[in-house]
Amino acid sequence: MVEEEKDTNTVMNESEGTEENPEDIVSEYTEEQTELEKVEQERDEIQERMLRVQADFDNFRRRTQKEKEMDRKYRSQSLTEELIPVLDNFERALQTEVKEESAQGFVDGMKMVYNQLWSALEKEGVEVISAQGETFDPHVHQAMMQVEEEGYESNVVVDVLQTGYKLNDRVIRPAMVKVNQ
Amino acid sequence: MVEEEKDTNTVMNESEGTEENPEDIVSEYTEEQTELEKVEQERDEIQERMLRVQADFDNFRRRTQKEKEMDRKYRSQSLTEELIPVLDNFERALQTEVKEESAQGFVDGMKMVYNQLWSALEKEGVEVISAQGETFDPHVHQAMMQVEEEGYESNVVVDVLQTGYKLNDRVIRPAMVKVNQ
Structure with missing residues (x-):
């Protein structure tokens, strides 16, 4: 027969359990900060890309308008x-x-x-x-x-x-x- | 003449200061989460706006191309x-x-x-x-x-x-x- 052992440690630790360890929060907080930085960078990159596309669009529109006027002027x-x-x-x-x-x-x-x-x-x-x-x-x-x-x-x-x-x-x-x- | 005062409180509080209180971290963590959500939303909105600008640009380019062909065809x-x-x-x-x-x-x-x-x-x-x-x-x-x-x-x-x-x-x-x- 095997002797039953009582895991006293478990009992002893029960009082903690539900609450998060402040040290875990600190490490998760750091992860969140990294994630935030990452998303901020993404946002900034997309923002820049959008401004570039917008600028290209504006240039294209201006150039097209000018070409149209020239085409019209010399159509004959x-x-x-x-x-x-x-x-x-x-x-x-x-x-x-x-x-x-x-x-x-x-x-x-x-x-x-x-x-x-x-x-x-x-x-x-x-x-x-x-x-x-x-x-x-x-x-x-x-x-x-x-x-x-x-x-x-x-x-x-x-x-x-x-x-x-x-x-x-x-x-x-x-x-x-x-x-x- | 004005009497000089010695600020004793400043000296007494000097021992705290450098270390953050874990409770402060938890509240900051929640703030960070909210900030992350906010930035993610910004990123998604800009992304959508960029796609819209890109689509407008593509449409404009297609329409311009078509107009140009028509102008050319009937220039005379x-x-x-x-x-x-x-x-x-x-x-x-x-x-x-x-x-x-x-x-x-x-x-x-x-x-x-x-x-x-x-x-x-x-x-x-x-x-x-x-x-x-x-x-x-x-x-x-x-x-x-x-x-x-x-x-x-x-x-x-x-x-x-x-x-x-x-x-x-x-x-x-x-x-x-x-x-x-």
Whole structure:
């Protein structure tokens, strides 16, 4: 038979039991502090990320707005580029001399169409680059020839070989010019 | 003169001071828990706000992309609208009969210019709305007259009074037509 032992220690410790040991609280308190620091750091990181996303969004919006304005301003560029050679040919064709009286109606009709075509382009912001008599400007003029012409100052456009065009301040085709030396 | 006083209390309390009372820790621990919950809530709120901003940004980007494609597709609409009356007048003027042999060069030149103008528009996505012989379609045709014409089925376009134009599937001007009853 085994002898029964009475665990007196258990009995002795019973009085404590329900209450937490102050030392445990201190260690848990430290854990809580660490957890708090961790969550605070997370919060701060997310906050920073949010501010970055917000800033990116704002930048994107501003850039988009600007692009939209530019796109709108130059929306007709592509069609204008196609129409400039049409203008060239139209002008050349209109220079053909037609002597017959009976064909004058036809010629006048064509001149009217030319003016209407030009008005449509002008309405979209297309304009002729001024060149004749102006000081040579490499941003809008292209020098095809250097000449020595009396009565003109140096570096002045003496003659325009091909008309240049701008669309709302953007050069679509520079003016081809003769420049005085 | 003022009498000097010696603060004896200060000296007496000096022995406590450095060590924290366990009861104070328990109450601070509860405060820390509340603080942790507060910060966790802040973190979650910011997280949610960030996700919302991110989603708004994504939507904006998608919408902008779509708008840009549409703007690009119809960028020539404004100039095209101006050029359609030019085409009308050009066609009308070309119908003038010119009998003189010597003026044929001029006439041919003008026909060439007309074709070039039309090519420029076609390149930008402009096309004639087909009408003659087609079933009447109110989306692209505008009925100017109802006629009773033999040899045509009911609701079919018998004649085109004015050419209609589309720009990349968008009707710029409907075709004005005569429709069979």
